[in-house]
Amino acid sequence: MDTVLEAAPQVETQIAVQIDPFSHHVVAIVPAAGIGSRMGASKPKQYLTLLGQSILAHTLDKLLSHPQINQVIVALHPEDTEFAALPQAKHPKLVTVIGGSERADSVLAALDKAPDNGWALVHDAARPCLTSQDIDKLLASRVHFPQGAILAMPVRDTMKRANSLGEISSTVCRDNLWHALTPQLFPTSLLRLHLKAALAAGAVVTDEASAMEWAGISPGLVAGRADNIKVTHPDDLELAELFLLRANA
């Protein structure tokens, strides 16, 4: 095992981090503590039903059944009342923690329960259409990206910047622009260190890669499938159901 000195440019002191580049231990971290305000449903969107089971149950099935994932840590809302009733709730690979007020806080709470060595594969509860091929592809990318990588999709459309009146103010060059997806995969101790520091510094951290970028690291981009959508708005429900139906056919 190597001990390396990782220094975030914004952090004055250097901190020793244990990284085992050969570890194959993989922990999936599932932030599931959101309230789904944009969905506007009567319950948090991860508990809405698609094809007979909740969105969170679909997501957990994908992660719990993957042979290279050793443990799954789910971050739940402090007032969650539904998780215990899921068929996956008592799975031997599964652990729960209480999440925080932002997605990044929930991820950090789960990371604090993960073993130091090995890898953390962070995946939104709200992305139930993840495929095992995409998990395989991301795990295989560790050879090329020892400091971590994310699933992402190149931007396909012309991009416009709007002014405050809802008019186009400019066309944004889409060269090298990607949509960040999940899972996002990083050495656990490195992600914990940089996520903690980025949050303490007040950085905007909407995904794990943002925390690593803040620390001066350039995570890899691994092309993922377009059907790995995040269920965010009501019209995403129908689309996700169609993708799940096709995957089960």
Ligand SMILES: Nc1ccn([C@@H]2O[C@H](COP(=O)(O)OP(=O)(O)OP(=O)(O)O)[C@@H](O)[C@H]2O)c(=O)n1
């Ligand atoms: N405090 C939070 C906020 C979000 N999440 C999780 O992060 C994922 C992606 O977040 P998003 O789609 O934004 O979910 P919500 O925050 O629930 O949605 P909204 O922003 O519309 O309220 C979801 O699985 C959500 O449950 C979380 O674990 N803890």
Ligand SMILES: C[C@](O)(CO)[C@H](O)COP(=O)(O)O
């Ligand atoms: C992490 C993420 O899924 C990457 O696309 C996304 O940023 C999370 O959603 P949010 O709406 O930013 O919370």
